[in-house]
Amino acid sequence: MRNSNARAESEVVMLREICNVCARCEIRSLAICAALQENEVAALESIMTSRELAPEETLLHEGDKRRRVYSLTSGMLRLSTILFDGRRQITGFLMPGDYLGLADEEVYTTNVEAVAPSVLCSFSVQDMDNLMQRFPKLKERLYLFTRAALRQARDDQIMLGRLAPVEKLASFLLLLSARAKSHQQPDNPVPLPMSRSDIADYLGLTIETVSRSFTKLRTQGLIRLEDAHLVEILDRRALAAVAGIERH
Amino acid sequence: MRNSNARAESEVVMLREICNVCARCEIRSLAICAALQENEVAALESIMTSRELAPEETLLHEGDKRRRVYSLTSGMLRLSTILFDGRRQITGFLMPGDYLGLADEEVYTTNVEAVAPSVLCSFSVQDMDNLMQRFPKLKERLYLFTRAALRQARDDQIMLGRLAPVEKLASFLLLLSARAKSHQQPDNPVPLPMSRSDIADYLGLTIETVSRSFTKLRTQGLIRLEDAHLVEILDRRALAAVAGIERH
DNA sequence: CGGTCCTTTGATACAACTCAACGTATGTGG
DNA sequence: CCACATACGTTGAGTTGTATCAAAGGACCG
Structure with a gap:
């Protein structure tokens, strides 16, 4: 039993080395991953799963418990909020390299849907929290992203208001x-x-x-x-x- | 020379203990200071200077180099941006406990003016950076504030747009x-x-x-x-x- | 080829802006 | 102390621009 587990694990490692998705990732320099060195990315990859979305497919609902966070690798997403009577406001479009879940605490505060066919890296919040503790640079970069998102949201306020x-x-x-x-x-x-x-x-x-x-x-x-x-x-x-x- | 310096310094420490502004601060539990323990607040206080603003007085200009950050203790401030032809958008009002400079990197991205007579705690960016390195909880709390500001900005987008x-x-x-x-x-x-x-x-x-x-x-x-x-x-x-x- | 969805264009209505006047509070100088 | 000036807020009348309603043109798909 133990042996078979060990063999399976080593096989996984080998497969990872062959596939090494992150190493071949085109937008790695844009995303949070850029906070990590070549040899550190494996840690990120080990907690990552992939997720694909078809156009108009919903990834997250406003109000749902925040269990996973994402990094967009290709395609485009939209953040939206629906009012009780159907009026909708889109608060932003996400492009490859953008991170999902910058603003949220316990629950997601916006809906997230695909505009175009999209591919995302998906992480459990807990795994990502652990990793950020291990690599403070990761958290630092996320903080940088959050400040940029805040500046963009304020630019949007000017645009919308005036x-x-x-x-x-x-x-x-x-x-x-x-x-x-x-x-x-x-x-x-x-x-x-x-x-x-x-x-x-x-x-x-x-x-x-x-x-x-x-x-x-x-x-x-x-x-x-x-x-x-x-x-x-x-x-x-x-x-x-x-x-x-x-x-x- | 050295002696007189030492004496002066110890006097400063004594004065601080007598005055201990932060200990008597009414909004301490709201501001970033709440990240620190009783005995740690002195470190914050030692790099802090006070600043008062009269109504309509300007604290910061958009585009100026970001040298200092602030925490509002009383009064009210407004964040604003002026368009080339005079149109103005206010992107937020700041209340006691709020922090100034959440979104900014190298330069301030909004004007900041007093709405009511206001009092602020002022810190040099460098001092604050050092302190955040020493007390990670401080940075953590600032990050929390930034996420809250982002959620507020997105609520404002809904309000303005729809x-x-x-x-x-x-x-x-x-x-x-x-x-x-x-x-x-x-x-x-x-x-x-x-x-x-x-x-x-x-x-x-x-x-x-x-x-x-x-x-x-x-x-x-x-x-x-x-x-x-x-x-x-x-x-x-x-x-x-x-x-x-x-x-x- | 017919149907649906999306985009564009046109006609109309209405809501928010603009312009204007009045009211109220505050402060200043005769 | 009162008269006047100034700033700010409210209210009214008229205009303008965007939303609404409606229809037609394209693109895509079964």
């Missing part, structure tokens, strides 16, 4: 472009995996107003819509001016 | 009431130290619409305005219903 529809859309497109770039992807034809409805619920608008805002930017020559889900930025400077960037 | 003016105001009043309560203050006649203009810039409205929303809540019998800066909540349940609380 920008006009076209300004909202312009700043949204620039945000997506900037994040694509920071994720080592081309920043110009910007892919929009989410629906107009998702964009509307992020910007605090209706789908019709979003659509009209796209049209305005297009007729002004600032963007080109290859199709509804791929935007080419033609005049970045003018788009930034519309977005009301350059504060004060 | 609530109607009266709903916004109702949820604002309930927020203030809840925070007053959590700060061991009476939660019913809610004091509003800030101006209508501040409220408008927090809720993403104009002052006129804020004023009309107050009137609506008043004529519906949900609140009573003793004066413009003191609100009595008459029907908390109905106010919560208007606020669109009870998500989903």
